[in-house]
Amino acid sequence: MAQYDEAGYLAPIPVMAEGEVLALRQKLEAIEAEMGGPLRGDLRHKTHLLFPLLAGLVRHARILDAIEDVLGPDILCWSSNFFIKEAADPAFVSWHQDSTYWGLSSPDVATAWVALTPSNAANGAMAVIPGSHKLDQMPHRDTFHRHNLLTRGQEIAVEVDESQSVPLNLRPGEMSLHHVRLVHGSAPNPSLDRRIGFAIRYIPTSIRQLEGEDSATLVRGEDRFHYFEHEPSPRIDMDPALLELHRQIAARNAKILYRGTGVTSFNDPAALRG
Secondary structure, eight states, rough: HHHHHHHHHEEEEEOOOOOHHHHHHHHHHHHHHHHHHHHOOOGSSSSSGGGGGHHHHTOHHHHHHHHHHOOOSSEEEEEEEEEEEEEEOOEEEEEEOOSSSBSSSOOOOHHHHEEOOOOOOTOOEEEEEGGGSOOOOOOOOOOOOTTTOSSSEEESSSSOOOOGGGOOOOOOTEEEETTTTOOOOOOOOSSSSSSSEEEEEEEEETTOOOSOOOEEEEEEESSSSSOOOEOOSSTTTHHHHHHHHHHHHHHHHHHHHHTTSSSOTTTTTOOOOO
């Protein structure tokens, strides 16, 4: 993990075989077809609580082995969501640090970004500024830009030297791993196919949420601290037993992520962008 410590990221890391990736994409697109379009609002948040296939993905042994090397043996999945850019899509991700609005007590946080399609320079792959995770938290400004995939459309409020950026090219079934303070972003997708990634946010059990009540899924080891309410796993797609709990969890998390903006829900029109 020397590269992760020095550069703030690792990529590519093989995770899934071709058949596993295809099953995930087919499941996503079947869900979208049933719902009449892409996942929106609350349904884009903590998606692993809604579908067993994604609950399995956040527990995938190859992902967790890499996470354990970075965070230690006791691991919570704090969040998950799809980052989807449609074909010829103006959607983008501005330069930012994940840590800006998450409210977590420590920067010992890692994101596993799993590619369900190719992710490269031709379709808006994530790019990173190597070593930028060693910087302190940088100032950000909210834009709520209609095509920005981030919650607030937040962007770093100082100039980023894009000449230092490195694209994280991934094949389907590969993932990247990045530190919560690593500066990263991605351009629009001008290609003729969708670019689909699934971002999973992991934390050690020793971390606290500083901005309100919060919950997480224990995916490896034990939780001796119990700072987060533990989340159950779905038995079936859109498990009726979990839908109301998921709604409550999403409402609590929206208050944390949108604090100070006047936005109170992932279903708020200001949040339904991209």
